[in-house]
Amino acid sequence: MRSPDPAALADQLRGVLEPxxxxxxxxxxxxxxxxxxxxxxxxxxxDLPESSPATGIDLDVIARLSRTAAAELxxxxxLIEGSYTLEVTSPGVDRPLTRPRHWQRNFxxxxxxxxxGGDTLEARIGRAGDDRVEVAVPxxxxxxxxxxxxxxxxxxxxxxxxxxxxxxxxxxxxxxxSTDSANEENR
Numbered sequence: 001m002r003s004p005d006p007a008a009l010a011d012q013l014r015g016v017l018e019p020x021x022x023x024x025x026x027x028x029x030x031x032x033x034x035x036x037x038x039x040x041x042x043x044x045x046x047d048l049p050e051s052s053p054a055t056g057i058d059l060d061v062i063a064r065l066s067r068t069a070a071a072e073l074x075x076x077x078x079l080i081e082g083s084y085t086l087e088v089t090s091p092g093v094d095r096p097l098t099r100p101r102h103w104q105r106n107f108x109x110x111x112x113x114x115x116x117g118g119d120t121l122e123a124r125i126g127r128a129g130d131d132r133v134e135v136a137v138p139x140x141x142x143x144x145x146x147x148x149x150x151x152x153x154x155x156x157x158x159x160x161x162x163x164x165x166x167x168x169x170x171x172x173x174x175x176x177x178s179t180d181s182a183n184e185e186n187r
Contacts, residue, residue: 006032006033006034006035007033009033009040009079009080010031010032010033011031012079013031013033013042013044013073013076013079013080014028014031016072016073016076016079017031017044017069017072017073019072020065020068020069020072021044021046021065021069023068024046024061024064024065024068025048025049025061026046026047026048026049026057026061026065027046027047027048027049027050028044028045028046029045029046029047029090029091029095030043030044030045031043031044031045032045037082038081038082038083039082039083039084039085040080040082040083040084040085041084041085041087042073042080042084042085042086042087043087043089044069044086044087044088044089045089045090045091045095046062046065046088046089046090047090047091047101050101056090057090062088062089062090065088066086066088069086069088070086073086093157093159094156095156096154096155096156097111097152097155097156097157100128100129100130100131100133100149103125103128103133103149103155104128106125106157107125107126107127107128107172107174108124108125108126108164108168108169108172108174109124109125109157109158109160109164110122110123110124110125110157110158110160110164111123111124111125111135111155111156111157111158112155112156112158113135113147113152113154113155114152114153114154114155115147115151115152115153116150116151116152116153117151118153121137122137122138122158123135123136123137123138123145124136124138124142124164124168124169124172125157125172126144126171126172126173127172127173131148131149131150132146132147132148132149133146133147133149134146134172135147136168136171136172138165138168141167142165142167142168142171144171144172
């Protein structure tokens, strides 16, 4: 019997793993399956619920979920023919911004945004709604712009080692104080 393609297998595994992930107080961000011959690598990416004010997932929670998820997969090993490796992780900074909550959790972070027309810009993330986000485009005088998610082909947070410039933060409604308080308000 031949294994289903990785995308179909990922969908099946999502259904198996979702109850244990929800029981842990988390949400599935992605299930990815890579196949090499009869070996499979299953990557379960989990995140805090959208309504959660917390900023990250405790490593002990990830470790417990990893054991629980492995135990849940054991009775369903018929889905995964051959051996497999399970990796349970939280999203990293390299995760593309694909959902409104990704944008909301990255308030005041700099992002590289590729629009559907092919234009690319670096802009600071502001208030994010259900279908669009405000951004501040850096420059001598930062420009406020609103972008619909439907117009975004790809977006990813850029790593910075300094706080948001005061002019961009103020333009996005963060005020003149610390950007930490603004980040906490929007998580």
